Amino acid sequence: MTEAFIYDAIRTPRGKGKPGGALYEVRPLELLGALLVGLKERYQLDTSLVEDLLLGCVTPIGDQGYNVGKAALLYADWSDRVPALQLNRYCASGLETVNLCAAKVQAGLGRLFLAGGLESMSRVRMGSDGGALLTDPELISRVPYLPQGVAADLIAT
Incomplete structure (x- = not known):
């Protein structure tokens, strides 16, 4: 089995996740594009060598919607041959992309991948994408579901 390595880790600046926060005026596309x-x-980097960008995003709507990873690749003037996959695994979305990229390398499906996560909570409100687990009364009454953020807080306290 081929070994997978993390070559580098970089991040964008951080700011308060609220309207008027330090990064409120910066669109998610610009944050990821600058990175x-x-x-x-x-x-x-010859960007055409990159097999894929896997991007975790919990709330892929509005400024973060319609595969913001692919949009950011084009915005940053990367090769248009680089695809992007966007996934939502809630709080573990970014970590899941790292795991998937490592698995792809180990399976021989490629050699160079980008993995990461993006969430602009000052511009896209948590839970604003709705969905049955948040909005469907029948499902909510039948299924004992505890959102990850609440579960994490319970574990921490």
Whole structure:
């Protein structure tokens, strides 16, 4: 089995997740795009060598919708041959993309992948995408579901 390695870890600036926060005026596309430009410049990267971008995003609507990963690749002037997959595994979305990229390398499905997560909570409110687990009274009454954020708080306290 081929070994998988994490080559680098970079992140965007952080700010308060609320309207008027330090990064409120910066669109998620711009945040991720700046990171991709920085990565390309740091390694003089031929972006066509990248097999895929896997991006975790809990609330893929509005500024973060319609596969913001692919949009950011194009915004950052990466090769248009690089695809992007966006997934929602709630709080573990970014970590899940790292695991999936490692599994793809180990399975021989490619050699160079990008993994990460994006969430602009000052621009896209948590839970604003709705969905049955938040809005369907019948399902909510039948299924004992505890949102991950609440569960994490219970574990921490």
